[in-house]
Amino acid sequence: MDQLMKLASQRSNFFTEILNSIDDAIYITDKNGVTLWVNHISEIMTQVPREKLIGRNVRDLEREKVFSPSVTRLAAEANSNISTVQEVRDGRKYIATGHLVKDENGEVMAIVAHCRDITEAVKTSSRLRDTEELLEKYSQELRKLKIPIHTSNSVTKKELILHPSTEELIGKIANVDTTALITGETGTGKSATAERIHLLSNRHKAPFMQINCASMPEQLLESELFGYKKGAFTGANTAGKHGLIQAAEGGTLFLDEIGELPPHLQAKLLHFLQTKTYLPIGGREYIKANVRIIAATNRDLEKMSEEGAFRSDLYYRLHILSINLPPLRKRKEVINDLASYFLETYNQNYRVNKRMNPSVLDIFQSYHWPGNIRELENLMERLVILCDTTIDEKDLPQKMMENKLLPDYMKAAEQSDSMPELLESIERSMILDALRKEKSTRKAADKLGVTQSLLMRRVKKYGIDVHEESAI
Incomplete structure (x- = not known):
């Protein structure tokens, strides 16, 4: 100094x-x-x-x-x-x-x-952020191309299972890191959808773990999810056990049939979603986990929460982002493609070359498929294994043949949830039949007893391809 x-x-x-x-x-x-x-x-x-x-x-x-x-x-x-x-x-x-x-x-x-x-540093940071966002977008598009056609839990093809709007929604949900809820009937592809969200997300290199909440008793389910410490209960592993949350660290945990989760575990899951911490059975200290939760159900959770059967705070926490998968009976346009895809897949798996009579596809179109895509997939595997060279009508289950004999309006009633849906289904069937039999929309309108303009409005409403149907 x-x-x-x-x-x-x-x-x-x-x-x-x-x-x-x-x-x-x-x-x-x-x-x-x-x-x-x-x-x-x-x-x-x-x-x-x-x-x-x-x-x-x-x-x-x-x-x-x-x-x-x-x-x-x-x-x-x-x-x-x-x-x-x-x-x-x-x-x-x-x-x-x-x-x-x-x-x-x-x-x-x-x-x-x-x-x-710091002007240049701010500009560089901004450019870096923009570049990172662009790279993430390109990375997701590349992951879409690289995701194998066969998922780990089901032989399904995403282009057939998912409507384009659903695929777009999946991409948006994959870009963020919050909780998501997938709803839909049994067999509509909820597990495959959850796995696709994971594979398109920035968590794709980390584990994707899943559990069916309806498949095991409450005590066992809690230990599977959260794990337990040494000596937590009689019969427990002396070294303790890691739960699925810990196993999914950095990745995604998929909770299927979340509507079956017991009240005690609903509270525990809500705590984890809010704090990202959980308490193993017998533990005294909360453990922090970096895990994304995706849940799925075939039940009406909103109605259950109103009735007190499901925690409303957990429902709203799960419902931040949601996807509803429509039943197969409301997506008739993919049935033939799915059937052909499954036929090809199981032909390859079992090293055979079975074929399918076109009349079988007509019956598939009129059937209501309560088990949805899973039912169709399982049926095609069974047919490939048991049938001779060609799959014919006689090889189909009895319930399908009985359905074939029903009047058209009864088939439509079985496939509709309400009277408006029933009327629309009957109207659509009549239009399709007229377009197949007549060579022009004018003649089809005459056959139906309506004006051509009215027919074209209905064609647009139901998304019918006039040229395709007229060519059949």
Whole structure:
């Protein structure tokens, strides 16, 4: 220190030369914010000569937008050192810190503002963020292409199972990291959908674990989910056990049939969703976990929550993002493609070359498929194994043949949930039949006893491909 003071005494502008050599702005004011001295970089920063700054109060300069906000003013008002991002007239941004210089009594003598240009860093950060978002988008598209046709739990093809709008929704849900709920009847592809969300997400390299909440008793289900500590209960593993939450660390845990979860575990799951921590059976300390939860159910959770059968707070927590998978009977257009796909798949699996009579597909179209895609898949496997070279009507289950003999309106009634749906189904069937039998929409309209314009409005309503149906 003595050597430093000696140098200062030998050169009157010693300290000002030091401050001017710094690449950051140094701005010194008295305790009231009146400018006492600024270094050369401060002049460049404010685009104002030093002589026009000295003697000016920072509050006046702030009102004139020379810099905004004034870190000196903020430090004076807070009576403490303050850091903030400061912007000057040309739009450049600085990280600014106001330092209070106090005397031996703790009284403020002066305020020194130190400012560093971060404009390029902000631009680089912004470009980096944009690039990362673009890379993530491209990565998801590449993952879509790389996801194998066969998923781990079912032989399904996503293009056939998922409606384009559903596939788009899956992509959006995969991009975020919050809880998701998949609803739909049994066999509509909920497990495959959950796994697809995981594979398209940034968690795709981590585990995808799943459990059916209806498949085991409450005590066993709790230990499977949350694990247990040594000696937690009679018969427990002496070393304790990790649960599925811990096994899915960094990845996704899929809870199928979430509507069957017992009340006690509903509360425990809600706690995990809210805090990302859980307590193993017999444990005394909560464990933190980085796991995304995707749930699925074939039940009406909203109605269950209203009736007190399911916690409403858990329902709303699960229902942040939701996908509803329609039943197969409402997606007749994919039945033939799915049947052909499963036929080809099991022909390859069992190294055979079975064929299918087109009349079988007609029966498939009129059947209501209570078991949905899973029922169709299982049926095709059974037919490939048991049938001769060609799969004929005689090889189909009796219930399908009985359904074939029903009048059309009764078939429609079986497949409809309400009277409006029944009437629409009958109307659609009549239009399809007329279009198949007639060579033009005009003749089809005459056969139905309606105008051609009315027929075309109904064709548009039901999404019927006129050219395709007329060519049959």
